[in-house]
Amino acid sequence: MKSLVVYYSRSNITKRLAEDIAGKTGADIEEIVPKVNYQGKLGFARGGKHALSEKIIDIEETKFNPEEYDVVYIGAPVWAGKIANPTLTYIKRNEGKLNNVKFFMTAGSKDYEKGFRQLEKYSITPIKTFGLTTKQVKKGDYSLDSFLE
Numbered sequence: 001m002k003s004l005v006v007y008y009s010r011s012n013i014t015k016r017l018a019e020d021i022a023g024k025t026g027a028d029i030e031e032i033v034p035k036v037n038y039q040g041k042l043g044f045a046r047g048g049k050h051a052l053s054e055k056i057i058d059i060e061e062t063k064f065n066p067e068e069y070d071v072v073y074i075g076a077p078v079w080a081g082k083i084a085n086p087t088l089t090y091i092k093r094n095e096g097k098l099n100n101v102k103f104f105m106t107a108g109s110k111d112y113e114k115g116f117r118q119l120e121k122y123s124i125t126p127i128k129t130f131g132l133t134t135k136q137v138k139k140g141d142y143s144l145d146s147f148l149e
Helices: 013-025 040-053 085-093 112-121 134-139
Strands: 003-007 028-031 071-079 101-107 128-133
Touching: 003 013, 013 028, 013 071, 013 101, 013 134, 040 071, 040 085, 071 085, 071 112, 101 112, 101 134, 112 128, 128 134
Parallel strands: 003 028, 003 071, 071 101, 101 128
Antiparallel strands: none
C-alpha cells in the first residue's frame, strides 16, 4: 500500500509524530511550508488570529500528488481550537484529491477534538483520527498501532 504523510509543524511536535508515522509505514513524507511567518511570539499571535478566521494562506508548492496514494496521513497542530492554517490551506488546495485520509493532530490540551469536528465543514471524512497532547508526544506516551492498521 502506497502511503503519504503530509504535515505542518510550528514547534516540531507534529513533525515528530509525522516522522514516527512515516517510519512505521514506509510512507513518503512532506512538510507543508507556509509563506507566512508563524515563528516567535508575533507569529504565535498571528497563527491564533488566522486560525480563528480560518484564513487560507499562501503555502509553498508540494511535490507529492495525494491522488497517487492509497492512504494519505495529514497532520496539524491545533491553534485556538482550529486546524492550523497551513494544513487547512493544503486541504483546500487538494479538494477532490484526498481519498482514504487519516488525520492526526497535536494540541496543548485536548482541543484536537474541535479540529476533527472542523473537518466536516470542509467535506473531509477521515477513515481514522488520532489526537495527542504536546506532553504525550514529548514523552513518547502513545501507540500508533490502532491508527495505522
